[in-house]
Amino acid sequence: MNRTKILYSAAAFIAFSFLAGVTLQHATAEFVPEWVKNTAKWYGEGKTSEVEFVNAIKYLIENNIIVLELDQKKTESKTSPTFENIIIPNGNSKVGNVGFYIPLNLEIEKGTTVVWINDDNIEHTVQSQDEKGNLISLFNSDLLRTGERFAHKFNDDGAYHYFCTIHPWRVGVVTVS
């Protein structure tokens, strides 16, 4: 590769990088085909069109000769999923017991997944209910044996009541804001 070609190739990469607003992670000159080098050279000399030049760059990207580092901000803005637990404690079933859900009113932000964990020595269910205490189909677990879990993701604001169908006096709340 002579000096002129190197200069034109470098200019081509810099021009592309600037126009597209991306970061060039690496560009390995050995893998750049001759026709691409010529296109870059001819473009620099005004002997070929911009379309040809852009197509040549496109070829390098599609064949992973140029590897683009995508916009970091887009990647970082993806928040990792958030989980919060509600424990169904031992003794939860007994009417006179203080075996309430822990916490009894869980306050979370939108997008949080709530995980109910049955820590009791008997089975329970988690069933969503409306304001009047009627069972609704928003979130409904199967029978949870000791140690089993049930999860539901909350995407909208609101106060969500739930209860256990086996022990319907046990009522809890998830408040989403």
Ligand SMILES: [Cu+2]
């Ligand atoms: Cu129960």
